[in-house]
Amino acid sequence: MKQIALDIGLAPEPTLEGFVVGGNAAVLQHLRLWTESSARSPVPTYLWGSAGAGKTHLLRAARQALLGQGARVGWLDADTPARPSFDEAWDAVLMDDVHLYRAEQQHTAFNWFVNAVAPASGRSRAVLAAGALPPADLPLREDLRTRLGWGHVFELQLLPEAELRAVLRRAADARGVFLSDEVMDFVLRRFSRDLGSLMQLLEQLDRYALQTQRTITIPLLKSMLENE
CATH class of the missing domain: 1.10.8 (Helicase, Ruva Protein; domain 3)
Structure with a gap:
């Protein structure tokens, strides 16, 4: 029997323009301003919602928008290898599926967050993160969980x-x-x-x-x- 392979790797990257808004107009407007600003605020943004709400679409779309402007972006998700170092050349840090992070990924996420938002020297970077739960309910170490909920928090609607x-x-x-x-x-x-x-x-x-x-x-x- 012939197997039909799904060429996911060939699919185009998501865009903010391609996001179907539904009840999420406020978050889409926020991300448009966030990606278009040359001086992004270091106040973090966290998106949460159930599977299918569009969290990963929006994070990948934001990454594409930033890369299209020549920005450098750090990306962390549940499949990222343990403990990659923070890169001083990054302009923003994006973290997806934070509710799935294992202990070492939580260590990496905390390190990236601190280096981005409150660096020992140099400029601050923007942080955009997403997970399936509101910050207060995330099964993460306390110092990371509270930082993810410190700034702008949006619940995505299906x-x-x-x-x-x-x-x-x-x-x-x-x-x-x-x-x-x-x-x-x-x-x-x-x-x-x-x-x-x-x-x-x-x-x-x-x-x-x-x-x-x-x-x-x-x-x-x-x-x-x-x-x-």
């Missing part, structure tokens, strides 16, 4: 189902494929409602439909999953 369906429909139309209400119902019942994951699933479905020369139906979706 897209309402009607808006999620509309986004998927527009994405399918842009690809020239038709998603029936039956397929849409099946996908939203059986798969993560994380918009990024749904877009990747749509890309995979589109490619499989082209390879098999069939329209997108529930049997086609099941066939694709079986072939994986």
Whole structure:
């Protein structure tokens, strides 16, 4: 059986313009001002919300915006190797999925935070972080947890189902494929409602439909999953 590989590495990097706002207009406006300012405040920003709310999208989009301006950025997530050193050349520090940090990553995050916000000498750097929980509930060492909650804190809201369906429909139309209400119902019942994951699933479905020369139906979706 043929396995259909999802080329996630070839997917374009998220952008702030590509973020579906929903109830998150305030955080998007904050990040636009944050990325566009040549003198970003050292007051940290922390985003939290459930899976699928768009936390990683926004952090990666902010990183892309900064890199596009020629800035240098430190990135830390749950898969980053233990204890990478803070780089004095960085202009900002971004930390994703902080609720998953193990002890050594917490050590690294605290070191980066202190060196960014309150360096012994030189300029301060901006910090943008995200996690699944509000700062007070993070399972982290106390000195890191309190620092993450010190500045701007935003809770991200999930897209309402009607808006999620509309986004998927527009994405399918842009690809020239038709998603029936039956397929849409099946996908939203059986798969993560994380918009990024749904877009990747749509890309995979589109490619499989082209390879098999069939329209997108529930049997086609099941066939694709079986072939994986």
